[in-house]
Amino acid sequence: MKINPITVIIIASVIYPILRGIIFGFSAYNAKRDIASIGTSISFALAIYIGVKYLKNIFIVNEHNVINKIAQILPDKLASSLQSNPVIIYVLALLLIIYLIYKLIEIIIIYLISFTIYQVIDKIESSIRNKNFVLRRIIGALIEIPRAICYLLVVLLFLNVASMISSNRQFNNYLSTSNIYGYFCKQFVTPITNSNVAKKLPQIIGDSVKVVVRQGDTNNVSNGENLSNTIVYYNGVTLDQAVKSNESIDNFSKKVVHGYSGTIDKAKALYDWEGSSITYDYNKASSVLNNDYDVKSGAIPTFDTRTGICFDYASLYVAMCRANNIKVRLVTGEGFNGVNWISHAWNMVYLPETKEWINVDTTFAKGGNYFNNKMFDLDHRNAKIIGEW
Secondary structure, three states: OOOOHHHHHHHHHHHHHHHHHHHOOOHHHHHHHHHHHHHHHHHHHHHHHHHHHHHHHHHHHHHHHHHHHHHHHHHHHHHHHHHHHHHHHHHHHHHHHHHHHHHHHHHHHHHHHHHHHHHHHHHHHHHHOOHHHHHHHHHHHHHHHHHHOOOHHHHHHHHHHHHHHHOOOOHHHHHHHHHHHHHHHHHHHHHHOOOOOOHHHOOOOOOOOOOOEEOOOOOOOOOOOOOOEEEEEEOOHHHHHHHHHOOOHHHHHHHHOOOOOOOOHHHHHHHHHHHHOEEEEEHHHHHHHOOOOOOOOOHHHHHOOOOOOOOHHHHHHHHHHHHHOEEEEEEEEEEOOOOOOOOEEEEEEEEEEOOOOHHHHHHHHHHHOEEEOOOOOOEEEEEEEEOOO
């Protein structure tokens, strides 16, 4: 049986303090020192919780347009820097806020435990001073349980942050195959690091974009997909099949943008409709993950059923943009699902007014603003354009 190092690290973080309590047993001096250490760990964990939760709301989700409101009261140079470099400012602000909150909470906790828990420890010491060897070790282990919980949370938070910035595929594979990491991360870390809005993000599972290259198959090939008799299938369909539209989609797409002028307003209207109207299909995602392609993929089935997975979202967005003569791309890469990086698909739209391509992710739309968001690259990477229309 192959050992997953991530699982080993998580288990060790819990077992170590409890094992230490059993070996050394209970003593008032060690217990007070350990409680103080636990207080420090709790302070650090709470600082991360508060810092990440609320700064993410401000800088990434931009709830209540906080960034724009701050920019209005700053000098022009600072306001421009804030709006053009939100990632750098986010990281610097996060480190500073976490440190300040950590020191404040630590002072409060140490003050409180010195007048409460320390008194209890002294009473325990006096009552078991002459008790047997086993009892002292049992109590020593019990005293260490809060520390074990703190260690677990800190390790999970560290791994989660590391997974966001790491490009090491083996490390990411260890995370995705560790059931313990996945379970505890979803139970404790994701609710902490994600805002109330971001919790609505579909928890995309596994590799929900499966690419299969077949040699020698010349059926159903057009638009340059047949290169030396090689066909690329995405979730069981070719790219042409995936973005194929029909009269219903075309007519409906034109109604969605009716009354809007300018490419960006039309593209945003399509993004808003699709992001709020299409539901993520977890059963289909599981089927694709298990290489079961007996499912319908692409724009037409997604529009008809109002359900799909990320590749379907992106395919439908292509069809709706094309119906309105909006230049659009379909992009595959990796998205961060709150636990680890997984295969993902999204779009890019060309704005002729500014002569630039902007990122659009309708799958993530329920979790915040993923239409031309400057923080887009925080949870999207390794983009590869597979089609442009």
